[in-house]
Amino acid sequence: MTAGEVFARRPFALRAALAPFRRRERRARGEGRAFFTSRSLGWSLILPQLLLIFTFFYWPAGQALYWAFTLERPWGGGNEWVGLGNFTAMLSDPVYWNSIVSSVIFAAASTGLAMAAALVLALLADRELRGARIYRSVLVWPFAIAAPALGMAFRFILAPEAGFMAYVNHIWPGLWNPALNGADAMACIVIAFAWKYISYSFIFFLAALQAIPKSLIEAAAMDGAGILRRARDIQIPLVAPTLFFVVVINLTDSFTDSFGIVDIMTQGGPARATDLMVYKIYFDGFKGLDYSGAAAQSIILMLLVILLTIAQFRFVERRIHYK
């Protein structure tokens, strides 16, 4: 991933990158010293990145915005202005609302699962258990696996008539069938997606945990606090900023990055049970060649993710203490 992509995917990273320049600027003004005209230097340093972001992010996004208000012909050669037609068609369709609900369920379940598992693993790895160094390296690997390969593997593992789940079905016949049971299919994609993001969250959690001064933990241990107590009262509150960051990233990615897994594992089925918003965009746009419908859906998804993120910053971040 290039820096440009990082900025495009995480706009707040740009703000952070600019912060030192801003600080220096303030300092320069305050002390009245001759200094670089830091503003122009700062801007010229980030200009190439900004150009990249503009070319690969804002420009296509602007194009999508325009398409969302028209009916675009895939091979070019004309489009019809329809105003809000694409949006009203989408939002008056119960199937689309079903897709929104599925996406929210998927995001909540996969984020919850990934974060909980990652936190437990990170707490364990942080305790320097035997072989902790190995876990540390090994647990990072899953994030490097491409979604289609991951989907294939889990499709096999979770198939009702082959793989691991076949044994379970053998003991309790008819217990598990993602091919026909919507809830099972949803569980499949949640597990596959969470599996990938456990490793991602794990890296952050472990780094945050290792930044906690050992003296705090040791002091608590001497006071007689057990492992769980120390985790609850010291470690988790101290890694809360990281937790919050990872929640935001996980939730955003579960809304925007899950189509590969859905495409391989369920294709949105059975009977639309896993028809996530982003998969619908992918299918309508890339396979169905309905560029305008996909563009309108992208705008709706973007708004939803923006709203969710604002809500998190507004209501959750307030309760987090960074210092």
Added chain:
Amino acid sequence: MLNKLLCAVGGLVVASFIAGPAAADKVKIDFWYGNSGDISKRVQEVCQHFNESQTQYEAVCTSQGSYYAAVQNTIAAFRGGKPPTIVQVFDVGTLDLMLSDAYYPANKLMADNGYQVDWNNYFPGIRAYYATSKGDMYSFPFNSSTALLYWNKDAFQKIGKSEAPKTWEEAAADMKALKAAGFDCPLAFDISQDESWQLMEQFSAVHGEPIATKNNGFGGLDAELTFNKTKFVQFVTDLKSWYDQGLAKIKSPNTGEDYVAAFAAGHCQMTLTSVGDHGNIGRTADPNMHWDVAMLPVYEGTTRHNSFVGGASLWVLKGHTPEEYKAAAAFLHFIAEPEQALFWSTVTGYIPVTKTGFDYMKAHGFYDKAPYKGRETAIEELNVEAAGSGPGGIRLGNFLQIRAELSNGLQEIFVNKVSVQQGLDESVQRGDAILRRFEATYKGKELP
């Protein structure tokens, strides 16, 4: 999404570097296709044969990974002003391209470059699928297939039969007999988007039932879907009842084994799939297992009609020099030769698209012995009638999305959420909305 875009752009840049400096005296043309895996290797061999057959031109053939990717990448390249000269577009992607201003019609290309093409040499069933409503050919049929009934002879022998069922009534009786004889899965099928092809489209074709009004859409963009009012309703009802009785089973990648693999492994005794799987099943099935293919069954009292062709055709795109078009015409002329048809059908499961190709293969004894014996059934099925009386194909917009709607309807039916009629009505209603949207997108355009 952004990643994909970057990759695509990067790929293009790399491709242009690779394609750039080389023998300057040859005219180079790009051919983008969607096949992957083994078939992709075979396409490369065809390209190699072409390049070795003459010294003037060179075809640079690139697999795009899938039919969808081939169309998507070509659209991106076309919009960027650098389209390939020839592109493979799959059957249901035909209409979008046909309504665009992006192509050089095949019939015109060949005439302009001095080739006489006898379009009547193409099998009518194949020609009809790709031709305009006036019968003009804007693209060259390339890899072509149709759906067949695959049946396990060993299992049928156990129930005292030596022939495949010709009607669905007979097939139902066979399934019951097979079940009674201890076979667990007499018929394997699936109801994802991809099986709309054999279950609905081919079924409707051989029964002569319309899928949509206006001659399946050939007559205009204002066509409406009709498959909720035809014999297809009966078929879904029967299929559901066979499924409920355990005579037919859903076999998909999601259950652990798809229907083709289940048939090849001998786990299921019948299935409906493309003749393109003939080679695959031949390679993967136990050599001691006896199996064969037959035409798709029809309901009793039905006159059999031509089935539809599946696969893809080759389009020539605008934006190239006259020399490049000469090269493209030479390439298209080359692949239509009977020798190439024999090679292509031997190494893939696809069928020859021309009568001369078919005759040439028959003359060489291609169909006389295993493993190719039986593939002629596909040609028979596509040409039951001398001149097709039906529409010969489907010309409906955003048809992939319509297939998805049908699949969603079928899935709701099979999980007992809705009745057969309700499920199909809903699919048709939602499918019609897709067609209206397509019509609005191409407002003012006439179907050629």
